[in-house]
Amino acid sequence: MSTPTAGEITVHQCVVRVVRRGGWSWGPDPRGLVQRVLDALPDLLAAAFDEYLTGDGPDLEITEPVRLSVRLSSRGGSVVTPHGLVLEAVPGEPVPDPVPTPLDSSKVDSQSQSPVPGTDWSPSTPVTVAALFDELAERDELAALLPLLPEETLRRYLSALLVGPAAAAQPGGAGIEPSAVRLVGPAAELTAELARRLSLPEPPVTRAELAELLGSPAAGPTEQPVAAQTARPEVAASTWSAGETRVSSVLPFLLVGPLARTGYLDAIGPALSGVDLLADASLFAAALAYKVLGAPERGWRRTPEDDAAAAAFAGCASVPDLTRFAQRVRPALPVLDGVLALSLCRGHDPVDPLLVAGVDGGVLLADAHGMFPVAWAPTAADLLPHWAASGRPPVLVCDSPLPSACLRDLATAGVPVLTDVRPLRDDPLSRLPWRVPLWTTGGVGTRWAAELPGLAGRLGELVRTLFVAHRAVPLAADRALDRGVALAASLSLGMIAWQLWRERETPDPVLALTRFADLEATVRYTPESVRVRIPLGRRHADLWRAGALTDVPNVVWLGGRTLTFSGG
16 A cells, blocks of 8 residues: 555555355355455445545545455365465456357257256366365364264275375475375374274374275375276266256255255265265265155155156256165265254354254254254264254253163253153153153253144154155165255255245245145256256245245256256
8 A cells, every 4th residue: 555645545455355154155146256345345445544534535446457365166165276266357347157158959859858968067176075174174163073973984084085196295295205294184183083983092194004094005196096996886977968858846956055055065076076976976966856856655666757857956867776876875974964064053043942853763953943953863972062062052852762861861961951751760850840741951941841842743744754754765774875865955945944934934844845846847958057947936936035046056966067047
């Protein structure tokens, strides 16, 4: 800045730093971020130089291009660039959208207008688990995530981190034997957590020591483990490059926006990449779609309309049986479940209670205010980190098939509990004077005693609908994938219900599922985007007014294309 003179200040260099907090999303219009900063810049400068200004203030003129440094990834949040991404915009002009590539009419059936497979679309930037962990570490969330991961998951992702360039693991590591490079950053944190689980006196400090612990050779800069070389997608998941199709339900597509805002969408690619399943991202999308489509007939059989809608959402010609994929993807699911849980715990008000119900032989933790499922765990003790991260609120335990030690685990950990479940002899709870049988550890207001039956009924309906009836992979012996997509779908449905109806009725995920399940749509595929057109009417108007139809860029199973919505 030049020396101020009367009524004139010249700024020679101005740096604007945009910091994202509380999630991975950059808002409903990431492309407009630069323009919004430019619009705010005059007021920011006026506030900064207020002591030099008198009267009504100056007429501010921007004469040079503005450079805005933003900590984001080159594909919208999945991969973090090492030193930030520089965006440039000419003052007064909006940031232009990319020019769509003309549709190749030779690839469209002119009579049926059905999609035809084309080139396999893939994100321009590699999707790596290292980028995900780097992002979590920068936001101080990696330390909270690691205790939630089972040992199998820690081992798989440490093996994936070993594959990266050795020199990048340590500054100044050029010329050092790859196996001798010291572990730093997220790799060191994951290694320390694994060593703690194994009760080792000291964690490994070099790649060679870590490889020995994992029982695999220390991968060098260009080495690939055998599993990565031979892994093949379960189906040739080529995404549609052009064409149009009609789907019986738009609901799977509506899930994507809320998942993007919570950071879950951005984590799918890196999480699958860490277990060599990035090529099968469309199968994960199909499982997510089945969770909100019709319940399987006779417990396993899908209707042709549901199969077609799931394939359209996944961007592939058809969906194979997902049973084998459900087994292979299991190590990646705790990472995705953890990202979702951390997002919900950060936003929880400690004044509002959490709910606990029995599901699949374990326990489900849910946010009572909006009925958002937070996490599933085999025992109540495994939910304690989520309870602590939520601000240690009261917990209402609903009458359901609970593990026998559930009440005792919560009470001995100091959790304030209120329940209509009759305690066992050794459970440290006492009878609450109330018009119906209730028990408590103390510390829970009587207001929640009055509201417990209604909250328990809503949570029970959510469990029966999305965790039991709507099975995504009904033939899978292990239900980890089913529970994982149930958590994600329930969160999205709950956010949609909250956006649309919180002012006039009590929102919950089942409400959104029942009201939008039969809303049809037309899906058109182009090389740059997947465009979803919803019939005009009351439901389209509600979604549009609530901001639920904003564009979602960089959808991983669509090859990084943008998902857009319109009416007509």
